[in-house]
Amino acid sequence: MSWVAWLSLRLFHLVYAIYLALWSIYTRWFVSEPSSLTSVRDKLPAHLAVNLACSEDMTGDETVKEAFLACAERAVLYCRQAGIRRLTMYDRHGILLSASGLLKHRLSTADCAVQPERLKPSIVYPPTPPSSDDSDSQFSGDEALGDSVGLVTVCPELAKNEPIKKAGRTKGSLRRRSRACRISFTATPNVVVQVASQTAGKAVLASVANRLLHAAQQSSESMPGRDAKSISTTATELQYILEGANSPTFSAPDLMIVHNVSCPSRQCSPMELHAFPPWQIRLTEFFYDGAWSLRTRVLRHLADTLAPFSLLTEVEFRKALDEYASAQFRVGR
């Protein structure tokens, strides 16, 4: 009878594959159009993350990097139009991280409101003093800006030490306003864009643990004859270290769009998080559309070159914002 069970399972899978294909067509053709990017929604995410995924065997492909960069450019554009101020572009293998210089250049040339600037990572490790760095060095073009914590800020907001955004009435402020006019030619808000990879995740937690260990050992060495005091860090303290309070570190995204850039081997495969930093996703709302459009899949079956990748689309972005706006947050209550 085991062959009956084996055959039954194959039948289940066939029926399921047909169901998924039909469901994919239904969701694309018969579900109502999402609201526009600039529509007023009940709530907007203050921090959006876009998690780009591709097949393992394509991570070294130059065309994948181009596809990721194109997705990042689109995401920044959509965020600006929707009024989202903080964006994290994430991919597991650090493809965007290694191309962050190029991304910064493209975003700079696309919109004069962005002034490239290298920011040092702002994760604070207690209580050991931070290691020396070259934070005073200037950004120098195409060099990869990935660092050991796997997080780079590409496009900073016009921050406190930047020219004042609002015009004043005094002579000095008029001078500042003219500088602000030189920097910003559009009225659209700027977007803080961070680029991250999996090295900003569990490895950072291990690094923080090592810093705490080192601090406890140093404390014990400064008091010879006494055993090292055990530590008792709280979740709030870890949150401060990992997400930061006063500087643009890796705060928790409110909404995450997970997007398969390369064609998934199975239609409508379930969402995966591709090693996105675990601490930050506690209350993150997810949006995931696992289906490639029928047209794209047909083109791909004809020839890979006709539809090599799926780029982030505005419709997908708008659907994500609509889902987020309708989400209810009870936080345990």
Add this chain to the structure above:
Amino acid sequence: MAAAYASSSIFRARERLVDLFQRAVVAALRTGPIPRHVAFVMDGNRRYARSLGVRVVDGHVSGYYALRRVLEILYLLGVEHVTAYAFAIDNFKRTPEEVDALMSLAQDRLIEFCEHGGVLREYGVRLVAVGNISLCPPGVQDAIRRAEEMTKDNTRAVFNLCISYASRDEITTAVNTTVNEKLASQSPTPITVADLDAHMMTARGNSPPLDIFVRTSGVLRLSDFLLWQCNEDTQIQFIRRYWPEIGLLDIIPILLDYQRKVWSKPASES
């Protein structure tokens, strides 16, 4: 009287048919790859109760029966580790009446789970309580201890019951424990991700990496559950039905998705 007998016979026959159907489906699914570790966020008990116009506590009781049902299906399938999010640290913010009702339910049903005829006893499942148990009332702590003692020799499978749990609390505890162990042993080696992994609460039951994470009721968040365990190669499934409504028909597509993933992997990765 004849009508009552006939009705009862029809009911028993229907139950028998449902049971046969379930076993046939399970037998078919077992011919393919089966996940080793599945986790559930049992969400939607209160909304289910409100949709039926019953008390919230009745929704939680229905949720308990759903848990029994799901555990039975999964252990029949051969899943070795099941983790369920029964009560979050944040849930203590609910009304005292509801918290008391939930704690009372946990206290009563935990022992029922482990006794003769209970799911855990029947399938040789070891219960591991995961969470900050010291926050629970003494009666619940005692029930947990007894349940763990009753099942400690079971070796066929593990049930991680997350009670008074929060993933960030788990990660923080793992960091503290790992650091303090290194301090005590004066080990010169640095702390690695694997060290933190070994100190997660789910490691108590030697649970392998999570294969499937399921959340019911249509909510699209992880809500501080198994963040460390599910962020890599875990399939995340959000299903619209409320937890008390879940059954075999909801589990089938989840299993099929898992099998499709395993079959689509290159032979070198399998």
